[in-house]
Amino acid sequence: MKLWAVANQKGGVGKTTTAVILAGLLAERGARVVLVDLDPHASASGWLLSGSPRREGVGALFAGADGAPPIESLLEPTSQPGLQMLRATPALAAVERRLATQSGMGCVLANALGALRAETDYVLLDCPPTLGLLLVNALAAAERVIVPVQTEPLALEGLRRMRETLAMIGRSQGRVIDHWTVPTLYDQRTRASRDVLELLHADFPEGLWPGVIPVDTRLRDASLAGELPSSFCPRSRAVGVYRMLLAALLGERPRDAAVTWDDAPETLPLDEEVAA
Amino acid sequence: MSPGNDCGTPDALQAYLDDLLGSGLATACGVTDGSAGEDVQAAQARDRRESGYRLLRAGSVKVALPEAAVAVSVRVSTAIAEVGHSEQARCWLDLASMLHGRPVAVASPTVGVPLAGAPGWGLSVDAEEEIVQVTADTVTWREPRGARRWLAGLIEVHGAVVIDPAALIEEAEVHGIQGAV
Numbered sequence: 248m249k250l251w252a253v254a255n256q257k258g259g260v261g262k263t264t265t266a267v268i269l270a271g272l273l274a275e276r277g278a279r280v281v282l283v284d285l286d287p288h289a290s291a292s293g294w295l296l297s298g299s300p301r302r303e304g305v306g307a308l309f310a311g312a313d314g315a316p317p318i319e320s321l322l323e324p325t326s327q328p329g330l331q332m333l334r335a336t337p338a339l340a341a342v343e344r345r346l347a348t349q350s351g352m353g354c355v356l357a358n359a360l361g362a363l364r365a366e367t368d369y370v371l372l373d374c375p376p377t378l379g380l381l382l383v384n385a386l387a388a389a390e391r392v393i394v395p396v397q398t399e400p401l402a403l404e405g406l407r408r409m410r411e412t413l414a415m416i417g418r419s420q421g422r423v424i425d426h427w428t429v430p431t432l433y434d435q436r437t438r439a440s441r442d443v444l445e446l447l448h449a450d451f452p453e454g455l456w457p458g459v460i461p462v463d464t465r466l467r468d469a470s471l472a473g474e475l476p477s478s479f480c481p482r483s484r485a486v487g488v489y490r491m492l493l494a495a496l497l498g499e500r501p502r503d504a505a506v507t508w509d510d511a512p513e514t515l516p517l518d519e520e521v522a523a
Numbered sequence: 524m525s526p527g528n529d530c531g532t533p534d535a536l537q538a539y540l541d542d543l544l545g546s547g548l549a550t551a552c553g554v555t556d557g558s559a560g561e562d563v564q565a566a567q568a569r570d571r572r573e574s575g576y577r578l579l580r581a582g583s584v585k586v587a588l589p590e591a592a593v594a595v596s597v598r599v600s601t602a603i604a605e606v607g608h609s610e611q612a613r614c615w616l617d618l619a620s621m622l623h624g625r626p627v628a629v630a631s632p633t634v635g636v637p638l639a640g641a642p643g644w645g646l647s648v649d650a651e652e653e654i655v656q657v658t659a660d661t662v663t664w665r666e667p668r669g670a671r672r673w674l675a676g677l678i679e680v681h682g683a684v685v686i687d688p689a690a691l692i693e694e695a696e697v698h699g700i701q702g703a704v
Contacts (some may be wrong), residue, residue: 353543378536383543390689415537418659419544421574421589422687423666423675453667498697 248364251496252389254374254382256412257405261395261431263290264466264476266373268489269393269496271475274330278368281322283356284335285385286375287343292334295325297473304334306342308359309352309380318359327475339381347380357388378412386416391496392424395431396447398440398459406451426454427502429492433459456495458506460488574659578652578683579636582619582627587683588646590654592638615647616695618686644692655681 253266270282284291322331372385434440463485469476494500575590619627637645664676673691
């Protein structure tokens, strides 16, 4: 079982979109996938479980050894065969407040996820944007962290903080956490996007994936429709680039292989906003 | 120390993270299937500021494996040292050959080191030496990792190369066991 966290201490960078799309693409390939929504805003849960009745979510795992239900009982199916979800509820915010300063609570999620090992190929953790109990649990459990970074100036400070956090968690655990920085929401029409991408390559080369995820309004449409982009707009440019990212994450193409805009021509038609 | 994105000094933040991962759990935090319960409890009892490493010898190279990654050590026959040979539903990676990048003569008997949290995998090495406790800052981490990502760093005081077992398994899974050599 592989455990990937999608994390950044800055909000609005495309964490949920990245987690949802990668989870959908993995399931589409036949993998058994669990997507865990750790963000009290519950965006991923709203995206994929909007029509489902409210249930207890991932917060229940933090109830303590006696009160926590088996993690298997918290899983919910999605419209994509092979993809199950552990939803976030507003109660997660209370978990964060109540337990964030309690010693030893950083490994609750890792220990609980162990029960899924036999029947799960990939677990993707959609993380909250605040450094606290939930984010630490995710980073401590993850063998790989995907850090989406919006290609706008304020995002660089968030990336710097995120990398410091990863280094510190790694020191606590005696390991180096494998992290991938993925530029997102790239709009080639704007100077800001182009400049920030240059800065990313100049100042944060380590772990930087050479591709860029373009701005794509079809992804917003997919979330409004409550559908996975891989089925709602499989030929959109963003989904095409996410497919290339996944291929790199799976080792099917070199991590540092150049990714150009023309690498995914089969995913045409281009998104109208990007092509404008 | 309160959580949040403005967490004060780096030392204070590190202390907060150490505490949250807490009381030795830092070395044991990982996805387990519960089969390594004794090891987890033992790890919890350790000083959280130190991490345990098991020193091993493979093809005349001393290596260090995070103790939390080791399930239990067993002495097994030389047969398992053949790369990819499965015994008890476990795939044994010949660490000496992987380190040297070519087949290396196998010591007899060989020590099999099953990996905790990775039920299908284990390492075959020449010998087990000792378990040492080191603080994270005495490890020189290898960044960037380069082609062989599973060579994670060096514990200079023990002259041991730190192995990242998760990366090692990933290498074997992605490229095939022969490709990892």
